[in-house]
Amino acid sequence: MDLQGKIAVVTGVSKGIGLSTVEALLEKGAIVAGWGRTKPALEHQDFHFFECDVRYPDSVQNAFDQTLSRLGVHIAVLVNNAGLGIAGKLDEQSIDDWQTMFETNVNGVFYCTRLVLPEMKEQGEGHIINISSIAGTTGIEEMSGYCGSKHAVRGISQSLYKEVRNYGIKVTCIYPGSVNTNFFDNFENITSRENMMRPEDIASTIVHALESHPNYHHVDIEVRPLMPKGRIQK
Template sequence: MDLTGKIAIVTGPAKGIGRATAEALLQKGALVAGWGRTAPEGLDHERFQFFECDVRDEHDVAEAFTNTQRELGPEIHVLVNNAGVGVMGDVDGFDSADWQLMFETNVNGPFFCTRAVLPQLKKQQAGHIINVASLAGTVGSEGMAGYCATKFALRGFSEALFKELRPDGIRVTCIMPGSVETNFNGGQPGAQPNPHKMQPEDIAAAIVHALEASAATMVSEIQLRPAQVKKK
């Protein structure tokens, strides 16, 4: 897909992968609608517009979609379901509110956003949905049961969705990064890039790669890992 002039929705654009993806799409000439609870500071671009939206609330999502079409145009070409949250901890004693928070954000959010845009994508018989999952959706890890469960769910949702929408000319890609240097789980990126972690821009580049694939190709899944590992 040539992204010039295309309308793209990116959830969770305030920082990290969402912010990097919005910036990468703008560099490619797209019009970007950022849906989130927090606006990205300093992202002042004539082709970027922020719409306050809690993806956990289906009514918020429906309103953001209506406002996006009104402000940017009726056609929607790209949806990047990026908004997510991770809370770590062993299952015994894990706070049920944190469990609900992760499922509402990481699973319900992509469902609500996808359901909102699908009628328009089917009308167009074209479009691309990107779901940002994680390598935690491929293998369980101790202390991460809740987060892994949500990302396994998102990966399954993505696989079923791509099979469901393939006849309509709509592509679905599941992006599964490993360690990325972001504010995930309360972490703070360092002044110098961590050589053992990927940068948000690396994931954004993979998303653009999937979007720009030829018309004959659909990239259904991408797994990304840091090139360097810590020596034991």
Template sequence: MDLSGKVAIITGVSKGIGRATVELLLARGMQVAGWGRTAPADFQHPRFHFIECDIRQEAEVQKAYQATEKALDKEVHVLVNNAGLGNFGPIDGFSSEQWHEMFDTNVHGLFYCTRAVLPAMKRQQLGHIINVASLAGTAGTANLAGYCATKYAVRGFSDALFKEVRPQGVRVTCVMPGSVETNFGGKEPGQEPDPHKMQPEDIAAAIVHALEAPQTVMISELQMRPTQVK
């Protein structure tokens, strides 16, 4: 799909993969609405519109979608469900509140955002939904059980959704990165890139690769790992 002039919504844009994807889609000529609780610091662009939204709240998602339509005056062609968080530890070592926080963001919020954009995408017979999951959605890991559960849910949702909407010309891609050097989990990226981790820009490039595939092609899943491991 030619991205120039088209409209994308990206969730979780303050830093990391979300911000890197914003910058790359703007470079491709898109108009981008960034939804999140926090705007990207020191970032302005005439085709970027930050819309404050807590995707865990269904009513806020509806308002953000209406604000996006009003601000950009165009139908939405791309949704990147990137917002996510992880609370790690043994199952009997973290609270029910932390469990619900993960599902409310990683699963329920993703559902609210997807449901908001689908009617227009079906109507225009054109659209692409990118769900950023994780390799944690392919294999369980000790002390990541809650996070793995949310990412397994995202992968299953994506697999079912693409089969549901492909007759209307809507594409769905589940992107599953391994280790990425971001602020995820509260860790700060190092001064020099870690050769054993991917960079946010690498994941953004994979997202653009899936979006720019010919309309006759749907990349349904992308698994990504660092080339070298420690």
């Protein structure tokens, strides 16, 4: 896809992967609608922020309606990036924390995607990027809620691409390992953040997938830091 002049929606844009993705898309000439709870410190003539909490369908609908009103109806790209993780043993995790993860990480993908698909089908073009996690491919102790939500993103993505591929729409699911973002701010015993990937690394992968040939489809992309524990000392 040639991103020049295309309308792209990115969720969770206040910082981290979302903000880096917005910046990368702007560099490619896209017009970007950022949906999030907090406006990022970014000023650009082609960046438009719309307040949105993806946990709530009414909030998503409002952001979608405002986006169409201001930017136009032909949304070509959706990056479902908004997400969060809360650690805890399953029998000790609060119901509120469990529901917050699933409402954000899973329901948010549904609420956003269902709105952009009809026009993508009509145009015969579109690309949906879902940000899952390595946690969506395995189990991690004391992260059952987060892993469960990211496994759900994987299942949604793999089902959806089969539904929409013959309309010319791509669905790509990305599974990052550790990325140096605020995701880890509330986790104890995180000591090697300098060895994590950078948000801009994930953004570059997103752009690479978006710019691929129309008949070339990245379905699943797993990315990890090369040396998560640092270089071996000789």
